[in-house]
Amino acid sequence: MLFNSIDFAIFLPIVFILYWFVFNKKLKFQNFLIVVASYVFYGWWDWRFLSLILFSTLVDYTIGKLLLTERNKRKRVLLLWLSIVVNLGFLGFFKYYNFFLDNFVAAFSFLGKPINPQGLNIILPVGISFYTFQTLSYTIDVYKNKLKPTKDFIAFSAFVSFFPQLVAGPIERATNLLPQFYKKRSFDYTKAIDGLRQILWGLFKKVVVADNAAKYANLIFNNSDDYSGSTLLLGAILFAFQIYGDFSGYSDIAIGTSRLFGFNLKQNFAFPYFSRDIAEFWRRWHISLSTWFRDYLYIPLGGSRGGTWMKIRNTFIIFLVSGFWHGANWTFVAWGALNAVYFLPIMLLDKNRVHTNNVVAEGEFFPNIREVLQVGSTFLLTVLAWIFFRANSIHHAISYISNMFSKTIFSVPENLPLITIVFIVFCMVIEWFGRENKFALQSLGFKWPKIIRWGFYMLLILFIIQFNGGEQAFIYFQF
Numbered sequence: 001m002l003f004n005s006i007d008f009a010i011f012l013p014i015v016f017i018l019y020w021f022v023f024n025k026k027l028k029f030q031n032f033l034i035v036v037a038s039y040v041f042y043g044w045w046d047w048r049f050l051s052l053i054l055f056s057t058l059v060d061y062t063i064g065k066l067l068l069t070e071r072n073k074r075k076r077v078l079l080l081w082l083s084i085v086v087n088l089g090f091l092g093f094f095k096y097y098n099f100f101l102d103n104f105v106a107a108f109s110f111l112g113k114p115i116n117p118q119g120l121n122i123i124l125p126v127g128i129s130f131y132t133f134q135t136l137s138y139t140i141d142v143y144k145n146k147l148k149p150t151k152d153f154i155a156f157s158a159f160v161s162f163f164p165q166l167v168a169g170p171i172e173r174a175t176n177l178l179p180q181f182y183k184k185r186s187f188d189y190t191k192a193i194d195g196l197r198q199i200l201w202g203l204f205k206k207v208v209v210a211d212n213a214a215k216y217a218n219l220i221f222n223n224s225d226d227y228s229g230s231t232l233l234l235g236a237i238l239f240a241f242q243i244y245g246d247f248s249g250y251s252d253i254a255i256g257t258s259r260l261f262g263f264n265l266k267q268n269f270a271f272p273y274f275s276r277d278i279a280e281f282w283r284r285w286h287i288s289l290s291t292w293f294r295d296y297l298y299i300p301l302g303g304s305r306g307g308t309w310m311k312i313r314n315t316f317i318i319f320l321v322s323g324f325w326h327g328a329n330w331t332f333v334a335w336g337a338l339n340a341v342y343f344l345p346i347m348l349l350d351k352n353r354v355h356t357n358n359v360v361a362e363g364e365f366f367p368n369i370r371e372v373l374q375v376g377s378t379f380l381l382t383v384l385a386w387i388f389f390r391a392n393s394i395h396h397a398i399s400y401i402s403n404m405f406s407k408t409i410f411s412v413p414e415n416l417p418l419i420t421i422v423f424i425v426f427c428m429v430i431e432w433f434g435r436e437n438k439f440a441l442q443s444l445g446f447k448w449p450k451i452i453r454w455g456f457y458m459l460l461i462l463f464i465i466q467f468n469g470g471e472q473a474f475i476y477f478q479f
Contacts, residue, residue, distance in 0.1 A: 001044035002473060003253045004207055011041065012257065019261060020187050027184050031158045034261070038161035042126070049125040052090060057160045059086050060135040064142045064149035064156075076143060083139040091132045094124055096328045127167035129325060133292055135160055138174040140296060147175050155181035164257040168250045168476040170268040170288035177265070185262035195259030197441045200460055201430075202252025208463050209427050210245030211472045212420045213238040221390055224400045229409030232400060238417070239390045240383045241424050244273065246475045247286070252439055271435045273382075273428070274360045276374035278342040279352035281382060289325070293318050304347065311347060316340045326389070331397060335388040342381055359435050423463070 001007050015037045023029040043050050063083045070076050138159075141147040150156050159178045165171075220227055220235030227235070251268035258265045272284035282290055298318045304311050316337070323336020346352045360375060361367035367375065384401070391397035434440035445453040 001041050003250065003257075004203060004468075004472070007044065011037075012260075016260060027182075028154060030185065031152075031154045031181050034158040034163070035154060035161060038158070038163035038166060041163040042161065042166055045126050046123070049128075052125055052128065053131060053161055056087060056090070056132065056135050057157050059083065060139050060160075061150070061153055061156050063139055065151065067139075067142050068149045080139060080143045083136065087132045087136045091128055094128055130169050130171055131160060131166060133171050133289075134174075137171075137292065137296065138178070141174060147178075150178060152182070162258075162263075164254040164261075164263075165265060168247070168254070168474055169286075170251055170254065170266050171292055172265060172288070177263070180263050188262065191259050191262070194442065195256040197457075198252045198256030198259070198439050200256075200457060200464075201439060201441045202249040202254075202256060203464050204249075204460050205245040205252065205427060206249030206474070207472075208423050208467045209420075210242045210249060210475075212417070212423065212467060213242040213245065214472065216415075216417045216420060217242050217390070221400070224396070224403060227403075227414060228411045229404045229406045230411045231413040231415075232404035233409060234413045234416075236383050236387050236390075236400075236404070238420070238424075240273075240379075240386050241427075243386065243389070243475055244269075245427065250474050250476065255439075267438050270438075271359070271431055273379055274375055274432070274435055275378050276355050276360055276371060277346055277351070277378055278339065278381065279346050280355040281378055282339070282343070283356070289322070293322055297321060308348065312344060315343055315347060319343070330394050331388050331391050334394055334397065335385055338385045338388060342385070362436065419467075423467070 001011060015033070019030060019033055023033045039050055039053075042053065060083055063079050066079055067076060070079065138147070138156075142149045155178065158181050159172075159174060162172070162177065217235050217239040220231060221239065224232060224235070248269040255265045255268070266288055268286060268288050270284040270287065272281050275281035275284055298314055301314045301317060302310050303314060306314075319336040319340035320333055321336070323332040323334070323339075326332040326335075343352070360371050387400055387404075388394075388397045391400060430444065431440045434442060434444045437443055445456055448456075
């Protein structure tokens with residue numbers, strides 16, 4: 001079920017009314033409703049994949065209970081690896097089976113020994129990368145004694161399948177979300193209104209910015225040999241805003257929807273295109289995934305505590321794995337590798353922690369010249385990397401970049417999508433004014449006269465209705 005669909009517009013009020021007015025007598029009833037609603041929400045795509053969520057839930061719930069009583073270190077390690085193998089095994093089969101098979105065949109053909117194994121027509125379950133990492137983090141935290149395993153199967157099932165963030169995150173840690181299912185929740189009008197504002201902004205970014213940018217970005221990328229360098233640059237920039245509006249829009253809707261039901265999810269985007277270097281960008285982009293890899297892969301590998309070689313090795317591992325997590329294509333690996341190359345000089349010069357606790361031009365209306373240059377150069381490096389992310393193949397990406405950096409890059413782009421560019425600028429202006437908050441509309445306009453503030457909200461709703469391009473799926477559903 002898509003957030004930007006009529007189905008969800010009907011589904012959400014029904015669940016909201018049942019949750020607060022029918023099942024509000026007991027906490028267990030509310031949690032059970034969330035499980036049922038989440039399974040309906042997910043099963044809307046394909047009910048057969050519900051068995052995967054249920055199986056993953058049963059496996060990690062059982063292993064968590066066994067870890068509670070097991071004191072033998074060797075057996076605890078075996079239980080942990082059972083969870084890792086089962087979760088990553090499912091993920092690997094559905095997401096990477098044909099990728100490894102195709103590359104296996106290509107390798108043998110290169111050696112002069114062609115083989116013809118049978119491939120499988122595998123459908124990738126929506127959101128499997130997200131809920132797999134969510135359940136896996138629970139088992140790891142229980143194993144490390146950072147979290148007490150739950151005995152409440154309904155609460156655990158609700159944690160795994162929580163519908164607002166089930167399909168594309170944020171990837172929640174059990175240490176944050178699971179305890180919220182144990183506590184009685186009361187309706188909070190202020191929190192609900194705050195959630196509605198975040199939903200509204202998320203829908204604007206998805207429907208108005210991302211979906212309209214996608215029309216031109218897809219046209220340019222799919223016919224890149226036919227366009228000038230300036231148009232190719234425009235296509236790459238449009239894709240940068242497409243993926244940002246699409247993914248951060250989803251996160252805003254997910255977080256806002258959760259607040260309607262009394263839950264607080266972690267911030268997943270912190271205005272990443274206002275970053276002053278690549279290190280800051282990765283602290284602000286897809287925060288739940290970046291911190292997941294940091295805590296469960298980078299730090300266990302030694303992090304940055306070792307020598308120079310270890311720092312370089314761990315940096316490349318974390319970015320390459322992050323790239324491969326996004327999809328079974330060498331383009332994603334190349335995207336991760338390029339970001340690692342960007343990151344290395346900052347890390348080796350010990351400058352990767354410069355911009356950690358503040359935002360660009362904090363407390364100021366405009367940035368200074370240095371900040372403009374820092375933000376602009378970081379954005380352009382990011383746009384260049386996004387070309388590999390969007391391209392169909394490594395060859396396509398290299399060809400795209402080669403054609404882009406031709407003398408025609410100084411020409412006027414063909415068929416400028418002016419209204420889309422206006423909406424992108426409008427979006428960035430609003431985000432600039434709200435950059436010191438957790439989302440753009442969190443406190444923006446509170447000092448305005450009420451009629452102006454509500455007029456602004458109605459304007460956003462009008463844009464969403466007028467420039468809605470249909471029920472377009474979110475980009476990260478394929479990951």
